[in-house]
Amino acid sequence: MAFLASVFGRMFLALIFIMAGMTKVMNVAATQAFIEETTTLPGNLALPVGIFEMVLGVFLAVGFLTRISSIVLFVFTLATIVFFHNPLGDHTQLQLALKNLAIAGGLLMVFAYGQARGSVDVWRERDRARRAEIRAARAEGRERGAEEARARSANADG
Numbered sequence: 001m002a003f004l005a006s007v008f009g010r011m012f013l014a015l016i017f018i019m020a021g022m023t024k025v026m027n028v029a030a031t032q033a034f035i036e037e038t039t040t041l042p043g044n045l046a047l048p049v050g051i052f053e054m055v056l057g058v059f060l061a062v063g064f065l066t067r068i069s070s071i072v073l074f075v076f077t078l079a080t081i082v083f084f085h086n087p088l089g090d091h092t093q094l095q096l097a098l099k100n101l102a103i104a105g106g107l108l109m110v111f112a113y114g115q116a117r118g119s120v121d122v123w124r125e126r127d128r129a130r131r132a133e134i135r136a137a138r139a140e141g142r143e144r145g146a147e148e149a150r151a152r153s154a155n156a157d158g
Contacts, residue, residue, distance in 0.1 A: 017057030024050030070110040077104045
């Protein structure tokens with residue numbers, strides 16, 4: 001059950017970033033205008049930020065570079081609170097800031113426990129361990145063969 005919760009939780013968090021990134025990429029002009037009117041940041045960040053959100057969202061969903069993706073998205077989410085939801089006296093902005101804070105908390109959980117079964121990271125690590133075991137077994141077999149050859153040679157000479 002914990003495995004399924006881990007995988008679905010990671011995917012649901014990722015969906016937020018994938019959808020937000022797609023919206024930014026599909027509506028670059030509107031996103032640029034929003035960035036310029038809401039913050040002091042340049043509007044030409046709209047497209048790179050959209051691509052960033054989509055790529056890291058997909059990484060998070062499939063479990064590729066899970067810990068790195070989750071911590072980078074954590075920092076990004078906190079930055080959106082600072083740049084976009086900072087007038088906390090406004091009830092709407094406070095609610096949006098709290099929502100982003102909850103998302104950031106979920107990303108910290110993924111950072112801590114996200115490399116569970118069912119992620120690409122775990123599959124890659126398992127394959128790496130298997131290849132190491134195979135190399136060790138081959139080296140052991142070559143060593144045994146060399147010892148047997150030395151023993152046969154010693155018996156033939158003796």
